Amino acid sequence: xxxxxxxxxxxxxxxxxxxxxxSFTVPVEYYTLPNGLKVILSPDSTxxxxxxxxxxxxxxxxxPRDRTGFAHLFEHMMFQGSQNLGKxxxxxxxxxxxxxxxxxxxxxxxxxxEVLPSNKLETALWAEAxxxxxxxxxxxxxxxxxxxxxxEVKVNVLNQPYGGFPWLWMxxxxxxNWYNAHNFYGDLKDIEAAKLDEVQAFFKTYYAPNNxxxxxxxxxxxxxxxxxxAKYFGAIPKADVPAMPDLDEPRQDKExxxxxxxxxxxxxxxxxxxxxxxxxxxxxxxxxLLNEMxxxxxxxxxxxxxxxxxxYTGDLSASINELGNMFDYYGPMLWTxxxxxxxxxxPRDIMNAADGVIERVASQPVDQKxxxxxxxxxxxxxxxxxxxxxxFGRANLLACFALFDDDPARINTVETxxxxxxxxxxxxxxxxYLRPENRTVLIWEAGAPASGAVKSGGQQ
Amino acid sequence: MKRIVLATIFLxxxxxxPKELPPEGSAPRPFHLAKPDxxxxxxxxxxxxxxxxxxxxxxVRAYVQAGALYEPADQVWISKLTAKLMKEGTATxxxxxxxxxxxxxxxQLEIDSGSDFMTxxxxxxxxxxxxxxxxxxxVLENAxxxxxxxxxxKTDLGRDLAVEKSAPQSLADxxxxxxxxxxxxxxxxxxxxxxxxxxxxxxxxxxxxxxxAGARTHLYIAGxxxxxLREAVRSSFGNWKAGTASNETPPAGVKARSMQVIDRPGAAxxxxxxxxxxxxxSSPDYIPESVMNALLGGSxxxxxxxxxxxxxxxxxxxxxxxxxRGRAAYWVEAADVTTAVTGPSMKEIFYEIDRLxxxxxxxxxxxxxxxxxxxxxxxxxxxxxxxxxxxxxxxDSQGLDRSWLTSYxxxxxxxKPADIQRLAETELVPSKMTIVVVGDTSKIADQxxxxxxxxxx
Numbered sequence: 001x002x003x004x005x006x007x008x009x010x011x012x013x014x015x016x017x018x019x020x021x022x023s024f025t026v027p028v029e030y031y032t033l034p035n036g037l038k039v040i041l042s043p044d045s046t047x048x049x050x051x052x053x054x055x056x057x058x059x060x061x062x063x064p065r066d067r068t069g070f071a072h073l074f075e076h077m078m079f080q081g082s083q084n085l086g087k088x089x090x091x092x093x094x095x096x097x098x099x100x101x102x103x104x105x106x107x108x109x110x111x112x113x114e115v116l117p118s119n120k121l122e123t124a125l126w127a128e129a130x131x132x133x134x135x136x137x138x139x140x141x142x143x144x145x146x147x148x149x150x151x152e153v154k155v156n157v158l159n160q161p162y163g164g165f166p167w168l169w170m171x172x173x174x175x176x177n178w179y180n181a182h183n184f185y186g187d188l189k190d191i192e193a194a195k196l197d198e199v200q201a202f203f204k205t206y207y208a209p210n211n212x213x214x215x216x217x218x219x220x221x222x223x224x225x226x227x228x229x230a231k232y233f234g235a236i237p238k239a240d241v242p243a244m245p246d247l248d249e250p251r252q253d254k255e256x257x258x259x260x261x262x263x264x265x266x267x268x269x270x271x272x273x274x275x276x277x278x279x280x281x282x283x284x285x286x287x288x289l290l291n292e293m294x295x296x297x298x299x300x301x302x303x304x305x306x307x308x309x310x311x312y313t314g315d316l317s318a319s320i321n322e323l324g325n326m327f328d329y330y331g332p333m334l335w336t337x338x339x340x341x342x343x344x345x346x347p348r349d350i351m352n353a354a355d356g357v358i359e360r361v362a363s364q365p366v367d368q369k370x371x372x373x374x375x376x377x378x379x380x381x382x383x384x385x386x387x388x389x390x391x392f393g394r395a396n397l398l399a400c401f402a403l404f405d406d407d408p409a410r411i412n413t414v415e416t417x418x419x420x421x422x423x424x425x426x427x428x429x430x431x432x433y434l435r436p437e438n439r440t441v442l443i444w445e446a447g448a449p450a451s452g453a454v455k456s457g458g459q460q
Numbered sequence: 461m462k463r464i465v466l467a468t469i470f471l472x473x474x475x476x477x478p479k480e481l482p483p484e485g486s487a488p489r490p491f492h493l494a495k496p497d498x499x500x501x502x503x504x505x506x507x508x509x510x511x512x513x514x515x516x517x518x519x520v521r522a523y524v525q526a527g528a529l530y531e532p533a534d535q536v537w538i539s540k541l542t543a544k545l546m547k548e549g550t551a552t553x554x555x556x557x558x559x560x561x562x563x564x565x566x567x568q569l570e571i572d573s574g575s576d577f578m579t580x581x582x583x584x585x586x587x588x589x590x591x592x593x594x595x596x597x598x599v600l601e602n603a604x605x606x607x608x609x610x611x612x613x614k615t616d617l618g619r620d621l622a623v624e625k626s627a628p629q630s631l632a633d634x635x636x637x638x639x640x641x642x643x644x645x646x647x648x649x650x651x652x653x654x655x656x657x658x659x660x661x662x663x664x665x666x667x668x669x670x671x672x673a674g675a676r677t678h679l680y681i682a683g684x685x686x687x688x689l690r691e692a693v694r695s696s697f698g699n700w701k702a703g704t705a706s707n708e709t710p711p712a713g714v715k716a717r718s719m720q721v722i723d724r725p726g727a728a729x730x731x732x733x734x735x736x737x738x739x740x741x742s743s744p745d746y747i748p749e750s751v752m753n754a755l756l757g758g759s760x761x762x763x764x765x766x767x768x769x770x771x772x773x774x775x776x777x778x779x780x781x782x783x784x785r786g787r788a789a790y791w792v793e794a795a796d797v798t799t800a801v802t803g804p805s806m807k808e809i810f811y812e813i814d815r816l817x818x819x820x821x822x823x824x825x826x827x828x829x830x831x832x833x834x835x836x837x838x839x840x841x842x843x844x845x846x847x848x849x850x851x852x853x854x855x856d857s858q859g860l861d862r863s864w865l866t867s868y869x870x871x872x873x874x875x876k877p878a879d880i881q882r883l884a885e886t887e888l889v890p891s892k893m894t895i896v897v898v899g900d901t902s903k904i905a906d907q908x909x910x911x912x913x914x915x916x917x
Binding site: 023024044046047048049083084085087088091092093095096097098099100101115116117118119120121122123126127130143144145146147148149150151152154155158159160161162219264265266267297298299304307308311313314315340341342373376377379380383384386387388389390 | 479480481482483484485486487488489490491512513514515516517547555556558559560562563564565566567568569583584585612613615616617619620622623625626627628727728729759760761766769770771772773774775776777796797798827828829831832833834835836838839841842843844845
């Protein structure tokens with residue numbers, strides 16, 4: 001181990017690369033309509049296309065307690081009909097104008113977006129405003145989407161090996177506050193029990209301009225866009241949005257181990273997750289860099305140890321926010337590492353090896369070059385997300401920074417914050433947050449249980 | 461049909477304010493395909509460099525004729541094993557050095573084996589472009605293929621194999637291709653675990669030496685271009701051996717009705733694959749065939765999706781597509797449907813196929829699909845540097861002229877309703893379709909029985 005480490009250090013010495021001088025500034029124009037709608041405009045003439053993305057500050061964390069999965073089911077209902085667009089007409093409108101669309105429910109928001117030829121911006125704004133004004137849906141529409149969502153859960157979780165591993169299960173095991181710890185895809189019984197009046201009430205409560213951010217990214221004229229936005233969204237009334245409940249997770253002071261049996265899986269798997277520092281603190285940025293250094297890419301320390309040196313797994317995946325990235329959430333979050341391994345290797349061996357790696361960053365300040373590389377990696381990821389799906393990735397960051405921080409221009413200062421992280425802060429953050437007591441280990445057992453063993457989904 | 465439309469309008473105007481029509485939008489802004497800089501090195505390696513975007517990133521991808529197509533029949537996945545071993549270092553760089561050097565450039569070295577091509581490359585910060593090209597050349601030309609690493613990588617691939625084959629969609633896909641392309645590499649999707657364990661470093665080296673060469677490679681570079689790329693390509697790849705380009709004859713594919721059932725006791729859904737070989741991209745009818753596919757099942761608002769998802773709620777993500785393997789093509793409708801409605805789902809899928817074969821679509825429906833595909837074409841060519849490369853490569857690898865791209869939108873818009881019906885009739889013949897069902901046979905046997913044989917024509 002010592003020998004290998006020396007070679008690695010030497011490789012670093014030989015690398016002559018200075019930090020890349022390439023840079024990019026995102027144009028950001030930000031304002032709020034009198035009814036509270038936050039608007040972010042970011043022109044880009046790369047292609048004659050435009051992204052229209054609307055983000056509502058209603059994620060599955062705060063859905064009704066007796067209706068798990070409701071925020072997501074509701075997202076489906078937003079495609080079922082509004083005042084001027086009947087069932088399937090919204091989808092057809094976008095498609096027949098040469099565009100693509102989607103909607104997603106996440107921890108802290110639900111989004112809806114269209115990528116269209118840029119001359120169809122007005123069409124998209126009109127359609128999004130139309131459904132912000134109200135839904136025109138029937139019980140038949142709801143029954144239909146209950147069937148669709150039930151099939152979504154089946155195809156992604158119930159009929160799939162490693163279904164929901166670790167993204168759906170880890171938050172339920174690692175968190176203690178119901179808002180962070182419930183089954184957000186939804187119990188099929190809850191999904192089937194939803195009523196039409198609940199859908200309408202949910203809409204009235206959360207789908208208001210003062211609870212939303214609208215981002216437009218692409219090849220458009222900002223003056224024209226502003227006039228259109230005022231015309232279509234300006235008259236939509238505000239609503240009284242309930243105060244955010246207490247989402248805080250208590251400090252964890254004891255390691256948790258949970259066993260989950262998956263009869264469909266042919267090999268065992270393992271995930272471990274730590275509660276991360278609060279957003280936008282210096283430690284949060286340090287955690288972002290720790291994620292890069294420890295677990296992103298072939299060069300990362302955990303990859304080198306678990307994949308290359310020990311051969312415990314062929315690959316590992318890791319993220320702060322399994323359903324997005326380290327920027328597009330608001331409430332408490334986990335840094336999760338996961339991998340599939342063979343039955344011949346025990347979870348204990350893997351955790352010991354991982355702890356050895358983590359100890360290296362927690363016991364002493366890391367080399368500045370390693371820190372610089374992590375900044376380069378995260379910057380590269382940011383650049384890629386800015387062009388992802390014709391600019392949707394950029395709209396995503398802008399809308400989240402507007403919704404959660406009232407400051408979409410943060411998109412251009414994130415890198416500065418990352419650069420402020422010192423080897424000492426990185427070490428301090430690793431010590432406080434990558435403690436075993438701050439983590440949950442999820443042992444994913446493969447195959448049908450032997451008689452008398454833990455039953456599916458059982459908890460130790 | 462006409463009467464229903466009238467009734468709807470009457471009802472709407474009778475009970476509520478008249479509906480507002482969506483604004484049309486403004487005149488379209490012009491779209492020009494990026495102009496690539498194409499050249500060929502003396503060893504036959506083709507190079508395409510094309511500007512894209514404003515963000516300082518650059519995608520570099522080498523497509524090498526070293527995909528599964530070139531595997532010996534008893535060495536399925538030897539190309540995957542070769543791809544993994546190529547990341548284990550070169551004559552002068554250790555694998556750790558490769559990984560850290562590329563990370564410093566803001567990228568990762570990615571080597572993947574597909575059905576026809578091995579792709580090697582990555583996306584890096586623009587100012588690292590020339591250095592990354594040199595590193596990639598080192599990997600392609602001087603891979604060390606160390607024997608000491610092969611056991612670990614075979615164990616990893618064995619794990620990947622087990623995991624992949626546990627997904628119902630993978631089982632359906634494998635069986636479908638086995639039936640369509642028997643005795644051909646396209647039909648050999650997975651190796652057996654024991655065969656995989658037996659592969660040797662000599663076999664890997666033979667595969668590498670036989671397939672990695674300049675004349676078998678097309679290098680694409682797209683992004684915000686820095687200077688020095690052309691020179692970096694010439695100096696790094698100029699001395700690579702030439703080798704010989706392959707020109708494989710595509711397999712015809714089996715067109716015969718068969719029902720393949722894979723039992724998955726307790727499955728909550730049945731995974732359906734229904735399809736057959738169809739006209740490939742080299743056919744003049746390929747673009748009309750693509751329009752037909754988008755209208756029938758290949759888009760969100762398509763007929764099959766509207767039917768079994770938005771009307772019936774049988775499934776979440778049904779999709780039809782035209783898949784290509786080299787210069788062969790097949791059409792398939794894939795859907796995961798709730799077990800209890802396996803039969804009814806098949807009934808609706810065949811109903812929609814039959815309906816399109818009997819009756820040309822209305823002009824407004826077709827016009828909607830044509831506009832969709834025209835818009836999608838712009839997106840496909842502009843969504844990312846890698847998307848642009850994929851478009852150029854798909855045209856080049858099919859042996860088509862680049863004018864295929866510049867005339868694409870016009871050809872999409874020239875398609876007539878009768879063309880759609882004609883192609884559905886000639887290509888989507890139910891009695892020639894392979895049906896794969898992965899599901900709980902104890903619950904679906906009776907439901908799928910009526911589809912075992914095609915109905916009399």
